[in-house]
Amino acid sequence: MQAVFTRPKTLKDTPTHFCPGCTHGIAHRIVAEVIDELGIREKTIGIPGVGCCVFLYKYLDIDVLEAPHGRAPACATGMKRVLPDRIIFAYQGDGDMAAIGTSEVIHAANRGENITVIYINNSVYGMTGGQMAPTTLLGQQTTTTPYGRNFRTEGYPIRMAEMLATLEGVAYSARVALHKPKYVMQAKKAVEKAFTMQINEMGFSVVEMLSTCNTNWRVSPTEAIDKLENEMIPYFPLGVFKERTGKDFL
């Protein structure tokens, strides 16, 4: 009998800590599949930030450096400059990258650091219990916006993929989603593209992944999928915001 679906070699055979219904595990699997398919496991180093992403080392069978909150792009910068022939990726959540780590990601991107950032946007601080993130939607209730996010007091949700795409150093910036098979296929293509950009030394690549957090959104997993589709995607449109070609680069 032919096996048509197996665990990627890079994905460890261990249960994750993610809540039932969370789509974050899919992001890990996509990264593991792409690493396997590009044959780069032995030269890839992952740098997770702080939050639900921090346990990356438990799930991916690669070298891992745990970065301080928000600083993964700076750590990745230092590491890549030492090891320019390795594949270095930062792995951050929306609190990590879009709040405390904006400076580090913007300047790593602007320098055109030849690294990849996988950015999980689930519109809340997940691990700390569902506080408002910069990506929290207007009206969305969180533990720190109990009356819903109000633009007059908390401002607007921040669109990182579009913002980073404006920087000259960025080779690839895309937003994908993880809530339905069709989107998962697109997400994998984007991750593959991002890593390929790095392999080809094109510069900074980032993939923003819209992910559900049914626990902190206080809804069922299926309702979370609907919420992502009907509320997140209209504000955070999917697509490729920048894709540099060899010609642009030269």
Place this chain on the structure above:
Amino acid sequence: MRVLTKGNIALAEGAIQAGCKFYFGYPITPQNDIPEYLAKHLPRVGGTFIPAESEIASINMILGASAAGARAMTSSSGPGISLMQEGFSYLAGSELPAVIVNIMRIGPGLGGIAPTQGDYNQAVHGGGHGDYRNIVLAPASCQEMFDLTIKAFELADKYRNPAMILADAMVGQFQEPCRLTPKEPVVIPQKPWALTGAKSRPAQLIKSLFLGPGEMEVHNLDLKKKYDTMEQNEVMYETRHLDDADIMIIAFGTPSRIAKTAIQFLRQEGVRAGLLRPITLFPFPSKAIHEYSSRIHKVLVVEMNTGQMLRDVQLACHNGTKVYFYGRPGGGIPYPDDIMAQVKKILS
């Protein structure tokens, strides 16, 4: 051959000679000579200089470079060093070597740029969160800016711990003849723990998060053992005229230089004063101070602050020792006359 060299430049050249190929930093006075020199000279040894967007970014670039096995350094002053404290804590917790230079400026706040030693407590007693220690070296001459920088890399690698050069702006900015070659050949140790990709070996991990019950206690106690070993093996200090001294002056950095002049004049007048100069502030020469103070019952601590090393001296001194303090904070520099007057007052 000795070359007339500014302290900060001697330090920067020391880093290059130590095999440091990665410098990341953000401008701040009075340490700008260091990044400027390295921006110019690191490329000649195939090194990398990044003008980082902030001190927070600098120290985290160091974290990444160090995790990859490289010798890496950053330098800053006052507010910049404060911003890096989170990174020092992570380096210590993750057991990663790094060299950090603090050419102190006056605080609190934006303060000023004249010579000071106001960051002793921050450097020696923590600064960042958690139960950890920095290795802290205190040069008092341009030659030591060179030599102790090489030593800092050696100790950082040996103990997989951040090592700080803590110097005042006088030591950073004055010029003296320097030998700009290492006293001993520089040996960079193998780093099998470094993250280089899981090729022909299991995947490796560098982290500071230990959530399991009891795990962090074990980690803290392991770190403590390391700090105890440093206290056993790495203490450095200089003594002068302590054999027959009636009073022991304890000072580091610039005040130790001024104290030497004061002691010379005092001895000409028949006053038997001596000096103990800590070179390592952590590990602190507590044992030596304890032993000398069992014989020399009067101690004068001279610092360019309101009394920070003073506490460590008080803890180290033999019971019954009288510890006096003379401090000039906020950019004030003690004159030899001032120290002589203090000594005479104590001995009268």
